Amino acid sequence: MPSDRPDDRPALDRSSPARTVGRYVLLVVVALIVLAPVWAILMQSLKSGPDSVRHPRSLLPVDLTWDTLRHAWRAGDLGRLSWNSLVMSVLVTAGVLVTSLTAAYAFAFLHFPLRRGLFAVFLATMLVPAEVTILINKRTIESLGWKNSMVGLVVPLLATGMGTFLLRQVFLQLPQELREAASLDGLGHAKFLWEVAAPLSRPTLAALGLLTFLTTWNQYLWPQSVVDDTAHRTLQIGIAHLDNGRVDNINLVTAGTVIAALPIAVMLIAFQRHLVRGLTAGAVKG
Amino acid sequence: MRRRWRDVPAAAALLAPSAALLGVFVVYPLARAILLGTRKCNVSGRVCKTVGWHQYVTVWRSAPFQNALGNTLRFVAMTVPIGLVLGVGLAVLADKQLRGIGVFRTIFSSTIASSVAVASLIWLVLLNPQIGLLSHLLKDAFPVVKKPGLLNDGGTAMWGVAISSIWAGLGLTFVIVTAALQSVPRELYESAFVDGAGAWRRFTNVTLPMLSPTLLFVAVVMTARAFQTYGEIDLLTGGGPNSAGRPTETIAYLIYGKSSKIRNDIGIQSATAVLLFVLLLVVSFIQFRVLERRVHYAE
Known part of the structure; x- marks a missing residue:
């Protein structure tokens, strides 16, 4: 492919x-x-x-x-679960793109004290496994009163070190004169980011966006940890409950599985190239 | 000096969202978990007291952790080498300019579309002793798949989980290795060919060395993922089968599993999670150190 x-x-x-x-x-x-x-x-x-x-x-x-x-669609209320998964994935993807763009811009184009140190912290967050953070984030979400809500599902996932890192790499490859010319033209940071830097990094944005959507859609442990009512359940959690433990209902589980995998399969075929860019980012040189 | 400070307001505004989110939901939880790891709670999980840093040693030595550690290592050893070999095999097989090769590449990468839940449920059905297709096909070679069922036998359940996990990871390995194969300069193959190297020699002397940085990367990622296996266990075995101890309880499942013994003790859970984190760091570091010496980096 x-x-x-x-x-x-x-x-x-x-x-x-x-x-x-x-x-x-x-x-x-x-x-x-x-x-x-x-x-x-x-x-x-x-x-x-x-x-x-x-x-x-x-x-x-x-x-x-x-x-x-x-x-299966009716019994498992899969319409609602799909909607939950979709809203969660879209919000997280949009959020990650925005926070990564702004942070990457600051690290690539601005001068401020502790820049290297702060960037190192951003990189280091990639090393912390979800198993450690979910334990505590679950309690944070509960104490904020966000248990069983879309806000609770989405907010902790809105920033990643990975996204910041990838976009900073792209920004650093943009010619420095571009920024200088822009500031001579009186273009502020916000305008330069939005009108010049972001459009120029479109392929990376597409790759990062697709990858974020895919991983969010497929999340398992996190939604299981902060949602325990059926109204806010996501598709990945819901499809396992379709059989109610009865072997003669197992074709309902297979139906749910097909429904859960279908959008991703379509996405994979439609956006192969961008997705491959995202998946191979960092793995292959050149 | 002025340049150094001029950008501060803009930088603060641009960095605030990510810094706040990463601070609250990654850095703080890590620090908090490290501290909570020194505490121990009663059965209800409501009353906790500080027992000190040696609790990390106590947890490491405890029977549930040692069992989970052993299971996790076993799972890594089952899935990473086989997944890597199969992924490379598929990529090499499809690395040829043939009519319709795009279709095969799409098929080989298709398992990317399956999530942990989807892959697990697919294999839960296929391995079901009564109605599963795979159980039916393998019943003569491996009677265990029918009685009591691959996932229902303490000795083989982990293999059931491994099969699901290997299959689900195949697409990603294939995609990454395929991309790496395409960046190998053609001239290398041609000169090897001119030198009279056969297909196998070309594979071992050109392909493998050129792929080695990618394979290192893939191996490290696969290992880290395998160390964190949770969803597959939750859906396929629940840490069981129940009759025979906890033969498929991984470290992640020990922390979060519905039927885990430490489930109500945030202190022990935190200590276990931090130990998993340290373990991941050490293993990745060793992999890079040991393997890097054998890796050929192209200039």
């Missing part, structure tokens, strides 16, 4: 037709293995209740139906 390189490989890539066929066969087999779990779950969610009990392992539904998906 990362960008297909133009075909610039001579000699050794012109392998024999037999080898090419062999590679295709291998690719197809491996692709089937990777996809098999998804296929099995998808088919299970398209079977009716009795069908899923009688033919739990058949890879094609005997009587194909939308009822299971519809039932």
Whole structure:
């Protein structure tokens, strides 16, 4: 999925037709293995209740139906849970983009005492595992009266060292003259950030935004820790409760799983390139 | 000197939101947890008293922590090497200019779309002893998948969790390694080819050395994640199966699990979380130190 390189490989890539066929066969087999779990779950969610009990392992539904998906949607109130997940993810993504932009700008373009020290603290926050912070943040949220609320879910996630770091890297690569020319033109910091620096870092913003959305949508421990009523539950927590512990309801769980994974799968296909940029940020040089 | 102070008001305004948020929700919790780790609470969790810094030693030596530590290390050893090898294998397999290769790359990276919860529930169904497809396919080779079920046997439950976790992580490893493969200069392969190196020699002598910084990075990230495994345990085993001690209770699950023994004691929980933090720091540091010597960084 990362960008297909133009075909610039001579000699050794012109392998024999037999080898090419062999590679295709291998690719197809491996692709089937990777996809098999998804296929099995998808088919299970398209079977009716009795069908899923009688033919739990058949890879094609005997009587194909939308009822299971519809039932799971209603029984689990998945409309509301999806909405909660969506609102949470959008707010966190927007917040992280804004706080990262402003902080990165200060670290890249402004001069102030303790700049290096403060930036080191920002970087160090990346090392602290969620297991440590959630324990205490849960109590902070409770004492603020934000338990079981969207505010409580969102606020602690609104700033990251990672976002600040990534955008600062981009800002540092912008030509210094740009800032100087802007200040000669009388452009203030806010205007320069909004009209010059941010637009120039659009690819990184897109990557950071997608990555933040993805990780927030998929959060598990944090929403489980600060929400215990069904009204504010997120999708990831809700789908596990769909079967009420009954094995003949297991196709409802598969339906919920499909519903929870679908938006991300669509997003993945639609924005592959940006997402890959985000995921590989820092991993690959050049 | 004037330049140094001129920007202060602007910097303060721009940094205030992030600094306040990171301060309140990362720095403060860390400091607070370190201090709370010296306290111990009664059964209800309401009355706590300070017992001192040696509680960290007490917790480290305690049976639940040692059990969780062992399980966590076992889980890391199960998932990281296999996940890495499979991810590299997929990336190398798909690193070829063929018609339709984009489709295969999308498929191989598709597990990125699955969250911890989605992946766990998928495998919970597939491994279900009564109706699971995988249980059915493997029942002759491994009778345990039917009776009592891979996740219901204390000896094999962790493998069930590992399978789910490896599968879910495959997409990310694939994407990162694929990107790294594409940045390997073609000329290196060509000169190796001209020198008469076969496919395997080209892989070991060109691909692996050029990939090594990326593989180091991926290994460190995968290890850190595996050390923090919680959701998979919560959904697949709950730390159990119940009959046989706590064979799948990881450190993170010991801290947060519904059925964890220390669940009501914020003091012990904090101490455990801080120990996990220190452990992560030490392990990442060692990985960078030990592995870096074997890593080839391109200029």
